[in-house]
Amino acid sequence: MSLPYFFVPGIDGNLVDLPEETARHCVQVLRMRPGEQLSLTDGIGHLYDATIRSAGKRHCTVSVDGVQMEERVARKVSIAISPLKNAGRFEWFLEKATEIGVVEIVPLICQRTERQHFKAERAKSILISAMLQSKQSWLPVLKEPVAFEQAVAQSGWTQKLIAHCEDIQKTALSHFYNSNDTQILIGPEGDFTQTEIDAARFYGYHEVSLGLTRLRTETAGIVAATLLINHD
Numbered sequence: 001m002s003l004p005y006f007f008v009p010g011i012d013g014n015l016v017d018l019p020e021e022t023a024r025h026c027v028q029v030l031r032m033r034p035g036e037q038l039s040l041t042d043g044i045g046h047l048y049d050a051t052i053r054s055a056g057k058r059h060c061t062v063s064v065d066g067v068q069m070e071e072r073v074a075r076k077v078s079i080a081i082s083p084l085k086n087a088g089r090f091e092w093f094l095e096k097a098t099e100i101g102v103v104e105i106v107p108l109i110c111q112r113t114e115r116q117h118f119k120a121e122r123a124k125s126i127l128i129s130a131m132l133q134s135k136q137s138w139l140p141v142l143k144e145p146v147a148f149e150q151a152v153a154q155s156g157w158t159q160k161l162i163a164h165c166e167d168i169q170k171t172a173l174s175h176f177y178n179s180n181d182t183q184i185l186i187g188p189e190g191d192f193t194q195t196e197i198d199a200a201r202f203y204g205y206h207e208v209s210l211g212l213t214r215l216r217t218e219t220a221g222i223v224a225a226t227l228l229i230n231h232d
Contacts, residue, residue, distance in 0.1 A: 023060035043139030082188035098130035
């Protein structure tokens with residue numbers, strides 16, 4: 001059986017006081033006691049072996065017994081995606097994108113975005129839970145919401161793609177599998193406007209097709225992430 005696994009940012013030194021919520025879960029829910037072992041990650045690639053040294057209802061101190069650095073996924077993918085009117089669907093996307101191994105998520109405010117705000121702390125909590133559940137040690141970077149024009153003008157990704165529903169000739173996503181450094185733009189429920197598509201093209205984004213059917217925003221994001229990261 002694998003050891004209990006927790007996220008603890010900013011680990012420094014051999015003795016670590018777990019955050020209160022993590023300590024409470026460890027001691028009161030899992031009923032762990034001094035001498036028992038667990039695993040920790042700081043979300044930036046470090047995986048720690050640790051042992052509980054002292055435990056109370058709201059505190060838990062552990063000693064770090066060893067650390068190893070885990071490499072990030074070879075194919076780095078950024079998904080710049082419009083927040084959705086239905087918050088639950090956007091949260092589903094955040095969870096699944098993390099499990100797949102996306103390295104960056106950019107909430108993209110487009111002309112047709114209906115919901116421009118989301119709960120950042122709740123979103124981060126979802127990312128952390130998904131990272132731990134999928135036994136990863138890298139937490140995706142969740143950017144602040146950014147206007148479409150600013151996002152495309154400032155993107156520093158090597159390969160830049162945009163998926164939209166306009167009925168024009170687009171290139172299959174499989175033609176762009178060779179790059180290990182990709183950002184793809186996914187639009188809102190009403191799709192990107194022609195002005196946005198033209199702007200993306202101006203800044204070097206290639207128009208791509210994700211298949212034969214019209215996909216919901218959150219589905220398109222997951223399909224793109226899966227194909228770009230896990231293709232053979």
